[in-house]
Amino acid sequence: MNIVISVLCLFLFFSCSNNPRTKNAERNKNKTDSLNTFKKNIPDKLQKLLASYPGHLDSADENHLYWKDGTVMIYDDGIKNKSHDKKLDNPDIEDMLAQNYVKGEKWEIPPPENFEPGRIRYEPFFLKMYGNNSAEVQSRLVNVKWTDGSSVKFSNVNGASDSLEKVIEELKKLPPEFDKYLVNPGGTFVWRNIAETSRLSNHSFGTAIDINTKFTDYWQWSKNLKYVNRIPMEIVNIFEKHGFIWGGKWYHYDTMHFEYRPELL
Ligand SMILES: [Zn+2]
Numbered sequence: 001m002n003i004v005i006s007v008l009c010l011f012l013f014f015s016c017s018n019n020p021r022t023k024n025a026e027r028n029k030n031k032t033d034s035l036n037t038f039k040k041n042i043p044d045k046l047q048k049l050l051a052s053y054p055g056h057l058d059s060a061d062e063n064h065l066y067w068k069d070g071t072v073m074i075y076d077d078g079i080k081n082k083s084h085d086k087k088l089d090n091p092d093i094e095d096m097l098a099q100n101y102v103k104g105e106k107w108e109i110p111p112p113e114n115f116e117p118g119r120i121r122y123e124p125f126f127l128k129m130y131g132n133n134s135a136e137v138q139s140r141l142v143n144v145k146w147t148d149g150s151s152v153k154f155s156n157v158n159g160a161s162d163s164l165e166k167v168i169e170e171l172k173k174l175p176p177e178f179d180k181y182l183v184n185p186g187g188t189f190v191w192r193n194i195a196e197t198s199r200l201s202n203h204s205f206g207t208a209i210d211i212n213t214k215f216t217d218y219w220q221w222s223k224n225l226k227y228v229n230r231i232p233m234e235i236v237n238i239f240e241k242h243g244f245i246w247g248g249k250w251y252h253y254d255t256m257h258f259e260y261r262p263e264l265l
Contacts, residue, residue, distance in 0.1 A: 045097040045263075046075055052243075052263040053158050056129060065093060071128060084114040088199065096122045101264040103240050107249050110227030116250030118261050123200060130157050130205035134191035141189055141206045147171050148183045155189075155206035160260045163242045164209065170238045181235060186210030186256050195220060207260040211235070216256035231255045240265060 041062035042050075049065065050057050058068045065073040077092040087095045099117035102108075108115070131137030141153040142161050147168055154161040171182060189206040193199060202208040210216075217228040229248050236246045243262035247254030 043075065043094070046093070049093070049097065049263045053129065055158055067128065073122075073124065073128075087120050088197075091120045091122050093122050093125065096120050096125070097263065101245055101261075102249065103265055104237065105233055109229075111249060111251045111253070114251050116252055118245040118259060118264050119247075119250050119252065121199070121202065126200070126202070126205050126207075130155050130207060134204070137189065137191065137204065137206050144168070146182075146185055147179075148185075150185070152185060152188045152209065153206060154209070155260075157207075158262075160207050163244070163260060163262075166242045167239055167244065170241070171235065174234060174238075178232065178235060181212055181215050181231060184212050184214075186213040186216075202259045209258050210256040211258070213256050216254075218254050218256070219250075219252045225252075227253060229253070229255050 042060045043062070046060045046065060050060055056068055058066045060066060060075070063075045065075060067073070073093060075092065076094040079090075079092075082090070082095065099115060099120070101117035131140060137155065138153075140155050140157050142156045143151045144154045144161050144164050145168070146152045152164075154164050156162075171178070186209075187203070188209045189203060190201070191204045192201055194201045203210075211231070215230045217230065219225055222228065231246075231248055236248065239246060239258045243260055243265055244258045245261045245264050247257030247259070
């Protein structure tokens with residue numbers, strides 16, 4: 001009898017532990033737990049970056065950005081105490097996203113020293129996104145009809161040109177006194193370095209537009225870097241609404257310059 005009970009117990013034990021339903025439930029729980037831990041560890045700004053370029057970026061973990069084509073980029077290079085100049089010349093993605101762009105009218109005027117969200121750019125990110133060289137970028141440019149009827153070239157990657165078209169639609173609804181800031185735009189695509197640096201301008205990627213230079217101010221034109229701006233906020237607000245940051249909110253200001261950077265807005 002004892003033997004029969006023992007055999008029965010053993011049978012019950014094995015049939016229970018081998019129950020596929022129990023095993024699957026256990027496996028699914030582990031999977032959910034690790035997914036939650038994984039999500040929790042992704043820095044907020046990296047999550048924002050992911051959400052802003054859904055066609056190209058796949059996922060992230062606590063220190064890596066994974067592209068859909070298999071490219072992996074490091075978020076934090078681990079180099080501490082970089083000066084602002086060092087961050088401009090040799091940033092990582094963390095440096096690029098560190099300063100918070102203030103949308104709308106409540107930004108600090110003049111901008112505090114070296115406060116210029118968006119001016120620090122991790123170049124490999126833009127080369128990968130928009131094109132590795134002038135020809136590659138140009139193959140992704142489309143013609144967009146500017147407010148004055150002229151044609152400007154803009155990248156169609158990640159919806160940049162569609163966003164510019166939305167901006168234009170709204171700019172055209174502004175009263176006629178705003179026209180003078182918009183006619184004869186300073187330009188969009190040019191594969192070039194930023195003046196006096198070895199860094200590529202965002203114009204190289206076909207994702208920046210300079211409006212009429214006649215009413216704009218640039219820090220390099222000023223002797224003492226005293227902040228000046230003549231561009232009305234009505235224009236800035238429209239650009240920001242559609243994913244563009246404005247160079248007029250930078251310490252090293254560039255008030256003609258608008259750049260498609262949805263991850264900062
Ligand atoms: Zn510009």
